[in-house]
Amino acid sequence: MMSLRVGVIGTGAIGRDHIRRLTSVVAGVEIVAVADADPELARRVAGEAGARVLPGDRLIGEPDVDAVLVCSWGATHADYVLAAIAAGKPVFCEKPLATTPDAALAIVDAEARRGKRLVQVGYMRRYDDAYRALKRELDGGVIGAPLMMHCAHRNASVPAFYRPDDMITDTAVHEIDMLRWLFGAEIVAVRVLRPRTGGHTGDLPEPMLLVLELDGGVLADVEISVNARYGYDIRGEILGESGTAALGEPGVVAVRSAGRLAVPIAGDWRERFGPAYDAELRDWAGTVRAGQPPGGPSCWDGYAATSVSAAALSSLRTGERVVVSLGDQPELYRRE
Amino acid sequence: MMSLRVGVIGTGAIGRDHIRRLTSVVAGVEIVAVADADPELARRVAGEAGARVLPGDRLIGEPDVDAVLVCSWGATHADYVLAAIAAGKPVFCEKPLATTPDAALAIVDAEARRGKRLVQVGYMRRYDDAYRALKRELDGGVIGAPLMMHCAHRNASVPAFYRPDDMITDTAVHEIDMLRWLFGAEIVAVRVLRPRTGGHTGDLPEPMLLVLELDGGVLADVEISVNARYGYDIRGEILGESGTAALGEPGVVAVRSAGRLAVPIAGDWRERFGPAYDAELRDWAGTVRAGQPPGGPSCWDGYAATSVSAAALSSLRTGERVVVSLGDQPELYRRE
Amino acid sequence: MMSLRVGVIGTGAIGRDHIRRLTSVVAGVEIVAVADADPELARRVAGEAGARVLPGDRLIGEPDVDAVLVCSWGATHADYVLAAIAAGKPVFCEKPLATTPDAALAIVDAEARRGKRLVQVGYMRRYDDAYRALKRELDGGVIGAPLMMHCAHRNASVPAFYRPDDMITDTAVHEIDMLRWLFGAEIVAVRVLRPRTGGHTGDLPEPMLLVLELDGGVLADVEISVNARYGYDIRGEILGESGTAALGEPGVVAVRSAGRLAVPIAGDWRERFGPAYDAELRDWAGTVRAGQPPGGPSCWDGYAATSVSAAALSSLRTGERVVVSLGDQPELYRRE
Amino acid sequence: MMSLRVGVIGTGAIGRDHIRRLTSVVAGVEIVAVADADPELARRVAGEAGARVLPGDRLIGEPDVDAVLVCSWGATHADYVLAAIAAGKPVFCEKPLATTPDAALAIVDAEARRGKRLVQVGYMRRYDDAYRALKRELDGGVIGAPLMMHCAHRNASVPAFYRPDDMITDTAVHEIDMLRWLFGAEIVAVRVLRPRTGGHTGDLPEPMLLVLELDGGVLADVEISVNARYGYDIRGEILGESGTAALGEPGVVAVRSAGRLAVPIAGDWRERFGPAYDAELRDWAGTVRAGQPPGGPSCWDGYAATSVSAAALSSLRTGERVVVSLGDQPELYRRE
Ligand SMILES: [Mg+2]
Ligand SMILES: [Mg+2]
Ligand SMILES: [Mg+2]
Ligand SMILES: [Mg+2]
Incomplete structure (x- = not known):
């Protein structure tokens, strides 16, 4: 070739x-x-x-x-x-x-x-081994029909040029795409909740909790932290009718020392998603x-991710639940 | 004696x-x-x-x-x-x-x-070894000031006489008391969110997601499932400014068999909290x-738990955020 | 009463x-x-x-x-x-x-x-929850007939009055009794192997590796360390014909901090076996x-433990495999 | 280029x-x-x-x-x-x-x-991420100088043409090379011990336990099983003077179902070592x-692996400890 x-x-x-x-x-x-x-x-x-x-x-x-x-x-x-x-x-x-x-x-x-x-x-x-294994478990039916998903996306830190809105458009957007792909359903509404911020986050509105409603009724909560300090950590657990399936824990090596059993956590997205x-x-x-x-x-996935991000940005400003309407999906994308 | x-x-x-x-x-x-x-x-x-x-x-x-x-x-x-x-x-x-x-x-x-x-x-x-260890880690400061907590309370099943409101007054109330104790702060508002229900839950409004706001700004999300089928499972992870602390995973014994490494999960609250x-x-x-x-x-803790439960019941009906006001705490309880 | x-x-x-x-x-x-x-x-x-x-x-x-x-x-x-x-x-x-x-x-x-x-x-x-769960898994048959067992007994430290022979008569003897009980079989031969010692062990012959042969052919290797420093740690994994069963890992609480996910290890036998x-x-x-x-x-168990200990002490001196002969078991003890 | x-x-x-x-x-x-x-x-x-x-x-x-x-x-x-x-x-x-x-x-x-x-x-x-992380931990000094290593190599099954000696020359030889590389020391003696065999192993002498002595005094025990049935599983834990370092556990995904928390184990070496x-x-x-x-x-590594394998084959026949003598290492290989 x-x-x-x-x-x-x-x-x-x-x-x-x-x-x-x-x-x-x-x-x-x-x-x-x-x-x-x-x-x-x-x-x-x-x-x-x-x-x-x-x-x-x-x-x-x-x-x-x-x-x-x-x-x-x-x-x-x-x-x-x-x-x-x-x-x-x-x-x-x-x-x-x-x-x-x-x-x-x-x-x-x-x-x-x-x-x-x-x-x-x-x-x-969608190309990550862990997420693919998670999807296989979900599709395999062992945990039954999905009801909820709990997620967290944590960066150890972000560069100085990182802006407040980037928490949604750059970071949460990965979770948004993943949820749509995992469940094969559109996100129909989103709300952004905010706890207190830590003393180390500058003017970033973090952490935040996105509550996302999927077509069909699955509810997902997603924590976004971008100065989590301890490492880069991506978590997700699906609650199904008869069980749960979750991304595995880190652990290439396990060290027992000074009263603790410890495994390393990835430092950044390159290490985790390379x-x-x-x-x-x-x-x-x-x-x-x-x-x-x-x-x-x-493109449709890109359009949906951008639309949900826009709704989340709006909710970030108002605290209200914001509905997402995508309109009709062209025939070309329906086989997915 | x-x-x-x-x-x-x-x-x-x-x-x-x-x-x-x-x-x-x-x-x-x-x-x-x-x-x-x-x-x-x-x-x-x-x-x-x-x-x-x-x-x-x-x-x-x-x-x-x-x-x-x-x-x-x-x-x-x-x-x-x-x-x-x-x-x-x-x-x-x-x-x-x-x-x-x-x-x-x-x-x-x-x-x-x-x-x-x-x-x-x-x-x-408050007498459980795991929660006490969690509180020690929080109070010890390694993870910094708390920002959020993610919790799940899952029963494998509930008896026939269990009523919809019991999900809050009997079940979620343990999480409510735990949060107040763990963070030493009152809960000031609550909202109950509901995803789709599974086909096996009868008329119970499950699962549900409680979003609880604590005085001082910590935000907690708590999943309540009472027909989780796979076992009795209590989860909790605190997000702090520089790390997280979570209840440990089950695992008194680990069996490798038929392509899986498996550890037993408690069957009910007697086994977990006996x-x-x-x-x-x-x-x-x-x-x-x-x-x-x-x-x-x-008594004050009992009063607070009952008050937050009442607010959660109200939110369960309306879907709206409900504020909790306890009034002044008598001097007798202030040393706690 | x-x-x-x-x-x-x-x-x-x-x-x-x-x-x-x-x-x-x-x-x-x-x-x-x-x-x-x-x-x-x-x-x-x-x-x-x-x-x-x-x-x-x-x-x-x-x-x-x-x-x-x-x-x-x-x-x-x-x-x-x-x-x-x-x-x-x-x-x-x-x-x-x-x-x-x-x-x-x-x-x-x-x-x-x-x-x-x-x-x-x-x-x-024999009264420890984890060992009992391990025995249940073994007896339940999921892993098939047992073939080998890998064990480790590690003390963080021992008191000044602890003598070299105590490594067998005080410490390894717990493993000896456990193996006999777990497999329902006598130990018929033992050999003690010794690697290099660490710089911190004084004149204790540690670590040591006991290789124990059980009646019926199960082989067990047991590491004994009494200055392991990092904590008190008891490990055991049974290899069966179709799987393995092992004592679970520690983990009452899990802390993510400074690039590591860490769980506490017991400090001493009081904490582990209280x-x-x-x-x-x-x-x-x-x-x-x-x-x-x-x-x-x-008494029979006590006699057997003492006899295997004596054989192990002999092997510790010579490095040779030492056979254990208990003689006939009185009728009184046969029902066990 | x-x-x-x-x-x-x-x-x-x-x-x-x-x-x-x-x-x-x-x-x-x-x-x-x-x-x-x-x-x-x-x-x-x-x-x-x-x-x-x-x-x-x-x-x-x-x-x-x-x-x-x-x-x-x-x-x-x-x-x-x-x-x-x-x-x-x-x-x-x-x-x-x-x-x-x-x-x-x-x-x-x-x-x-x-x-x-x-x-x-x-x-x-030597190119596996987990073994490399293990070596980094060892070389980093957190666990102190090494004293022992406990290893297991388990195949779920082997093809019909697999011969008894292959357990050493094809399978154990990976452990032999790994030990030499990990500790930077030659293997000076080996003994092969054999428990009872399972009913499913045909005429393969399995499982077996290799006891390997390294120059400098580190002692390694290595279980070799080639019909472990439950999966392909490679284990290793180094005992050092002040802690241990071990290969991590599997776990790309974690499923809670039917009373168990389970993670998948690799099916074969392709999956584990691809x-x-x-x-x-x-x-x-x-x-x-x-x-x-x-x-x-x-070549020197290949020569050493072949020499230790030959000694192990001899011990497999006699049950005796067999000494390995490699002779002088040519200058060309000394920098390693
Ligand atoms: Mg990207
Ligand atoms: Mg109660
Ligand atoms: Mg005792
Ligand atoms: Mg090869």
Whole structure:
């Protein structure tokens, strides 16, 4: 099989990390072109990858670019994805697909009109071994029909540029996508509750508790903490009619010392989800090379995640329950 | 030291269980009188214990009854406790202290007027090794100031006579008392949320999620399930500023078999909290014999638990957040 | 039922601890007489217990002593037990039953001649919840017929008076009794292996690895460490034909902090086995009060433990495998 | 960087698995030639890989074969490795390096004479995340100097062609290599002990317990079971002077159901060690492409593993302790 020739738009941290993946843990991929708002950075990355530098919009149209990876600043995603759809090229777009529900819906409409799935959005938890095992247990029926889910997403810390709204649009959004995927149901309402904050959180509204209602009646509560200090910790337990299924605990090694039995906790998302990012890009590149539709999150998933995030942001301001209405799902996405 | 002579009002299941405790795992106690609405049952229990049968109100006044145990039907508790206070006798009252906040407050007032603590209410979790270890970790400061707590109370099943409101007044009330004790703070508001119900729950409104706000800003979410089927399971994790502390997992034995590593889960509350009930009565009898005030939950705790329960019942009907106002705490209870 | 009047020989640490148990967590027992080589100590303990002081041999014969507890120095156990058998009185003897196989066998013979079980030996693990659950799993058949067992006994530290041989006669002997009870089979050979010692063990031959062969072919390896520093830790895993069963891990509470999920480990045997000691004496007092034969370890068990210990001591000196021969078991002990 | 052109000798199960790895999870490798005793199979595999078929000895000499992978039948390994050394080509040899200590030593001598490390042997545990974390804990010093290690290697089942001696040469040999690597010390003596066998093991001498003595005095006991039925399970706990460090327990997901909390156990070595095989070949290909000496197990490691295996086979027949003498280690291997 021929190599897949990929153009990468955005060579910041996540873009470079994806380039590293595509050239070291995914076989059969070549980076042929890169784009970035910072031309100096673009040149350096291009040099290392043996690729050429182009403006993002031109890169998409190049004949030797088989597929596009969008890792630029979030506000620019939608236009690049629309351009890729217009060019009929497969595109992997880091989250978010768009920064507003309307912009995301425009992409859904464009792809639906084209009548063919070209877009995959970067919600990588669907590729995590633990979440997949959790879904298998749920689907296997041992715990019965699901009733509730208890979740927590905790970062040890966040960088200085992290803004209050990022707690929802950057962080909680992973939980939102995961819930929709796990239960195969849309989120129909959301409420954000807030306890006291710790002394170490600056002006971030943390921790917060999202209460999410799914179509069909499953209720999920999700704690979001982004300065949990002790480590990066992702938790989830589904309550079913006859049992529960939960993400396993950490524990690659167990040390008994000084009166305690202790196991290490991941330090950050790279350590916890690194293999999921690998699997995500390997799957994406595999489907594109095979001429198949992408197996990961679709435009519709990106639109739903953006819509629920917008509702959660609204609830964060008012404390009220906010209803989410997505409208009709185009035929193209119904098989999922 | 002389034996403590106890009169027991109510010889149903819990009454007989407490009599067994007082005569087999608590040293230095003698059962001298019993009362029950069912005279036949009272006679049989009295015979086994070597005690005499009396009506409940007369029993309290008997000169050889040093202390009283109230285990009768909940609606009768308040009057018996008031009579014991009037007689100046130590009384252990199974939960609830009273069935309405007003009735509980009347007991608080009576005891406060008397100026001496005579009453202990049967919230036994304060005597559980795991909860005590959890409180030690919290108070020890390793996890920093508390921000949230995630709890679950799951019964494998409940008897046929269990009513919808019992989910709050009988079951959630243990979580309510535990939260107040653990954080040393009153609950100021409560909201009850409801997901879909399972097909096996009859007309019980389960599961439910209580969202409780504590004075000072700690937020607690508490799942209540009473037909969880898989076992009796009590969970709790405190999120602090720099870490979390949680009740440990079950695991007296670990079996590897047929592709799984499995540990047994308790079947019911007797198995999970039996030692806590033992410790509770041992502590109570010990303080009474030593002429000390009781070390366990007070009338005020019983009043607070009843008040929060009443608010939760109201929220269960309306879905709205309900504020709890306890009024001023009498001086007598402030040292706690 | 009347109180059981107990005479206690030996009021050192373990004797006083047993007196505390008999007067606070075992109902229906009265301490009427105590003996100790240190008359001052005996007087003090007697005063607290409301008992009188007597020489050990006279105590056994007193008419108001219904049963005897032997907690004196190990070398004196055999004579006191023989005297109790001669007097026809139930006797609970702390381990060891005797310091030599011959002396233990003499007790077996005396009790067998008397034709009635009067003696219980203080191997308390048979009363531990975890070991009992382990035995239930084994007997329940889920893991199939047993093939091997891996054990470890670790003390955080030992007192200054602890001698090298104590590692076998005081410490490993608990594992020896447990293996015989768990598998219902005698130990037929033993070998003691020794790795390097740590820099902190003084002249104790630790750690050591006992390899024990049971009648029927089960092989057990047992690590003994008595300066493990990190805590008191008792481990055991049975390998069966189709699975394994193991003692559960510690974990009353779980703390996430500073990059680790940690659970506390017991500090010493009191913390780990306190409830087993309680249950042991409660069971013993219960059988004696009911006029039944004791339900715990018998003279034969004490003889077997002493014999295997002697073989292990011999192997410790030579490094060779040492065969254990117990001779015929009297009819009296066969029902077990 | 140019692609690494690899020739693969042996296209059985493990050979094909390694080819899959080199073409899907290791970037920058091309399979250019394959050899197999079964020409039909060789042709099919070559076709899929886009490679040509050659006899094994000719393959090694081909100018476009940069490096060789030896996955043929164990007895043929040594000659192929010697040929690769003679040709000055990097060679990855699946275990065993050779089937006798003498044959392995001949390879050591050949490579030492050549004065350059060309050979890596396929002991993949050194690349397993859990073992690496275990080694980090040991080297980090928290548990103090090591004294003992307790290990178990359990296969759920083995294929029909699996022979009794394979329990040592195929299975235990992984533990042997791991112990040498973990402690940085040679194994100086070994004894094989045997309990009763289960009814389901045919004529395999299982389970067995290897007792291994390391230079410096660390003692390791290793259970080998190859029909454990319940799953594939690899265990290890190091006892140090002040604590222990152990491989973590399984647990990607935790299910509460029917009275048990259960976590899945791996079914076979592919599931447990798949990522380690990936990492092993990625590392090997990386060093070869970079012109560096291999970072994995050397000829000397292969020779030591074969020598300890031979001693263990001898002990399996006699039950006696067998001493292992490796002779002087050539300078070339001393830096490890
Ligand atoms: Mg992401
Ligand atoms: Mg209760
Ligand atoms: Mg003992
Ligand atoms: Mg291998």
